[in-house]
Structures are given as structure tokens and as C-alpha cells.
Amino acid sequence: MAKKSGAKSKSRKRKPPYDATTADLPLNLQTADFIRAWFQWVQYRTEAKKRISQRACSAMLNKLASYGPVVAVKAIHRAMENDWQGLFPEREAAAPLSPRSSTEPLSGIRRWAENHRGSLGREHGQ
Numbered sequence: 001m002a003k004k005s006g007a008k009s010k011s012r013k014r015k016p017p018y019d020a021t022t023a024d025l026p027l028n029l030q031t032a033d034f035i036r037a038w039f040q041w042v043q044y045r046t047e048a049k050k051r052i053s054q055r056a057c058s059a060m061l062n063k064l065a066s067y068g069p070v071v072a073v074k075a076i077h078r079a080m081e082n083d084w085q086g087l088f089p090e091r092e093a094a095a096p097l098s099p100r101s102s103t104e105p106l107s108g109i110r111r112w113a114e115n116h117r118g119s120l121g122r123e124h125g126q
Contacts, residue, residue: 020045020052026065034069037076041087044080060087067093 020042025035045052052060064072067089075089 017051018054018057020057023054023057023061026061029061029065029069029072031069033073037073041076041080045085048085050085063087064089 021039025038029035029038042052064075064087067075071089071092072087074092075087078084078092079087
């Protein structure tokens with residue numbers, strides 16, 4: 001059977017994609033650095049044709065807010081550097097060092113320098 005030339009084709013009305021740059025930011029993320037990074041992230045995702053839905057945007061911002069703006073900015077930059085589709089602030093959050101572990105590397109460097117003090121001067125012509 002042949003199609004009628006005057007038949008209407010089914011067309012879906014698509015809503016325009018959600019613009020994540022218009023999202024309400026949590027108060028602790030309302031810093032210049034975070035806003036700049038967030039705009040870069042949205043642009044990065046748009047260029048990769050991976051739009052951010054309103055639900056995903058809200059979830060991302062809430063998660064980032066729980067880590068604070070410094071960690072959030074680092075997470076955004078790391079995600080773009082590694083071509084990731086998601087944000088992983090938990091990878092950026094540094095665990096606090098115990099007092100013992102924070103001094104061990106320094107004492108190791110000092111010990112090495114003391115053992116090699118004489119040879120360091122000779123290597124550089126001193």
C-alpha cells in the first residue's frame with residue numbers, strides 16, 4: 001500500500017534541554033571560583049553532547065555542596081582533565097593526616113640530607 005501524500009507525520013514536541021547554568025546554587029557554592037568552574041563544566045558536558053538533566057544537576061550540586069567550594073572546584077577540573085562524565089568530589093577530599101604521618105616524610109628528608117650533605121656540595125662543584 002502506498003502512503004497518502006497528505007498524511008501528517010507524527011512529530012513529538014521536545015522540551016528545550018535544561019540549562020544547568022540557571023540552577024539555584026547552594027549558598028556555600030556561591031563563590032566566583034565555583035561559579036566559573038560550574039559554567040565550564042556545563043559547557044564541557046554540552047560540547048560532549050551529554051546534557052545535564054534538572055534532576056542530575058540538583059544531585060550534583062547537593063553532593064558538591066557537602067564537600068565545599070574548594071573541593072568542588074578541584075573535582076570539576078579533574079573530571080574535565082580526565083574526560084569523565086561525572087563528578088567525584090570524594091576523590092579530591094583529602095583525609096586529614098595524623099600528627100605522626102605528617103612528620104615522617106620531613107624527618108626522612110632531613111635524615112637523607114644529613115647523610116648526603118658532603119656529597120651534595122661535591123656534585124654541584126662546591
